[in-house]
Amino acid sequence: MDTIFALASAQGKAGVAVIRLSGPQAHEAAAVLAGPGLKGRGMHLRTLRAPDGERLDEGLVLTFQAPASFTGEDVAELQIHGSTAAVNAVLRCLSELDGVRMAEPGEFTRRALENGKMDLAQVEGLADLIDAETEAQRRQAQAVLAGELGQLAERWRKDLIRAASLLEAVIDFADEEVPTDVTPEVRSLVSGVMADLEREVAGVRIAERIRTGFEVAIVGPPNAGKSTLLNALAGREAAITSEYAGTTRDVIEVRMDLAGLPVTLLDTAGLRETSDHVEGLGIALARQRAESADLRVFLAETVDGLGIAFQDGDIHVLPKADLRDEAGNAISGQTGAGIDRLISQISCVLTERTTTSGIATRERHRQAMKKALTALGEGLGVLESGPDMYDIAAEELRTAIRALESLVGRIDVENLLDEIFASFCLGK
Structure with missing residues (x-):
C-alpha cells in the first residue's frame, strides 16, 4: 500500500x-x-x-x-x-x-x-457537506455523515435477518414438529420494515431537492415585470429589462438562499401567442421549465389563459404595485413593494414541503429501497401460502437484505466508486 x-x-x-x-x-x-x-x-x-x-x-x-x-x-x-x-x-x-x-x-x-471507517452513504454525506451552501443542506449532510442512514439500514437488515432465520428454521426442520407458527412474527417484522422504507422512498425527492436546490419559476404575460422582479429578488441586474415585449427569450437562472434552503429562481419568457419563431421557442421552453419547477409564482392579473396549470402551493401576485392606487396583493420589483411578503410566502411553502423529507438523499438510495420493497412485497405474498412456500419467501427476504446492503456500500457498488470519489478534491 x-x-x-x-x-x-x-x-x-x-x-x-x-x-x-x-x-x-x-x-x-x-x-x-x-x-x-x-x-x-x-x-x-x-x-x-x-x-x-x-x-x-x-x-x-x-x-x-x-x-x-x-x-x-x-x-x-x-x-x-x-x-x-x-x-x-x-x-x-x-x-x-x-x-x-x-x-x-x-x-x-x-x-x-x-478500512471500515465510513460506509458509502457517509461518504456521500461528506461530499454533500463539502458542497453545502445553505443551512438546510448542512443539516441534511450532517445527518447522513453521522451515519443515520446506515443505522436505519442496519436496523432493517437485522429485522429481515431475524424474519429469514425464522423461515429457514421451519425449512430445516420440515420433518419435525415445529411448535410455533412463525408467520405472524415474520409478517410483523417485514411489514414494519416496509412501512419505514415507504416513508423514506416518499421523502427522497424532497431530500434531493434540499441537496440540489428547489426551482421556483416566475411566469406571466410579457411586460408584467418578471425580469425586474427577478433582479429585485437577486439584488443585482441578472436579467435584461426593457419596455419592449419579448425581451426575455431564454430561461434566466439565479441561485439564492431563502430561509436556509437552496433556491434557483427562473425568469421565463412572457407567455403569449406569437408569430416570431425564436420568441415561440422561448415561450415553449418557459412552459416546459415552469411545469417541471417545484413552485410557480404567477405574476399576472389572472392565472387563466397562460397555458400553465395553477398547482397546489403556487403563488399568485398582481404586477406593478407602483402603478396601482391600492397595492393589495400586488408587487413591484421597481419599488420593492411586496418583495418581503413574496419571499416569506416562497420560504413558507418550501419549508413546509421539507417536513416530508427523509434521511435518504439520492436517486441511488431510492432505487435500492424500492428494490427492497418489491422483494418484501413478493415475500409477504408467498408467505400467506403457508410453510410449503417458505423457501421462496426466505429468498425474497435475502434479495431485500442485499438491496439494503448496497445502500451503504457493502455489495454491488464497485462501479459507483470511481464516479463518487471523482467529485472530491485531492486532499479528501
Whole structure:
C-alpha cells in the first residue's frame, strides 16, 4: 500500500495550509522533513527542512496512529503557513521520497471506506457537506455523515435477518414438529420494515431537492415585470429589462438562499401567442421549465389563459404595485413593494414541503429501497401460502437484505466508486 499525500486545505494564499499524509510510511515521511521523535499520536511544533537541510517553514506536525485516524491508517498532517511557495516547496520534497506519491481525488476518503471507517452513504454525506451552501443542506449532510442512514439500514437488515432465520428454521426442520407458527412474527417484522422504507422512498425527492436546490419559476404575460422582479429578488441586474415585449427569450437562472434552503429562481419568457419563431421557442421552453419547477409564482392579473396549470402551493401576485392606487396583493420589483411578503410566502411553502423529507438523499438510495420493497412485497405474498412456500419467501427476504446492503456500500457498488470519489478534491 502506497503512502499518499495532498494539500487538504484550499488552494491559494491563506493563514494556514494543511498537508495530509496517509499510509504505512506517513510518520516516516513526515519525520524526513520535521526531524525524528514524532510520537504515534501527538502534536509537535517543528521546523521543516528539505533533505539537504534547507529550511522550508515552521509548523505543527500532527500524527495519528492506525486505526484511530480518518483513513484508518497511520496519518500525519503538516500545518504550515499558507504561502503558495511554502506549500509547493513541502509538496515537492514529499514527492521526491520513495514510496510516497500524490493522492488521487477522493483517495483519503476511499481508504476510509475500505478500512471500515465510513460506509458509502457517509461518504456521500461528506461530499454533500463539502458542497453545502445553505443551512438546510448542512443539516441534511450532517445527518447522513453521522451515519443515520446506515443505522436505519442496519436496523432493517437485522429485522429481515431475524424474519429469514425464522423461515429457514421451519425449512430445516420440515420433518419435525415445529411448535410455533412463525408467520405472524415474520409478517410483523417485514411489514414494519416496509412501512419505514415507504416513508423514506416518499421523502427522497424532497431530500434531493434540499441537496440540489428547489426551482421556483416566475411566469406571466410579457411586460408584467418578471425580469425586474427577478433582479429585485437577486439584488443585482441578472436579467435584461426593457419596455419592449419579448425581451426575455431564454430561461434566466439565479441561485439564492431563502430561509436556509437552496433556491434557483427562473425568469421565463412572457407567455403569449406569437408569430416570431425564436420568441415561440422561448415561450415553449418557459412552459416546459415552469411545469417541471417545484413552485410557480404567477405574476399576472389572472392565472387563466397562460397555458400553465395553477398547482397546489403556487403563488399568485398582481404586477406593478407602483402603478396601482391600492397595492393589495400586488408587487413591484421597481419599488420593492411586496418583495418581503413574496419571499416569506416562497420560504413558507418550501419549508413546509421539507417536513416530508427523509434521511435518504439520492436517486441511488431510492432505487435500492424500492428494490427492497418489491422483494418484501413478493415475500409477504408467498408467505400467506403457508410453510410449503417458505423457501421462496426466505429468498425474497435475502434479495431485500442485499438491496439494503448496497445502500451503504457493502455489495454491488464497485462501479459507483470511481464516479463518487471523482467529485472530491485531492486532499479528501
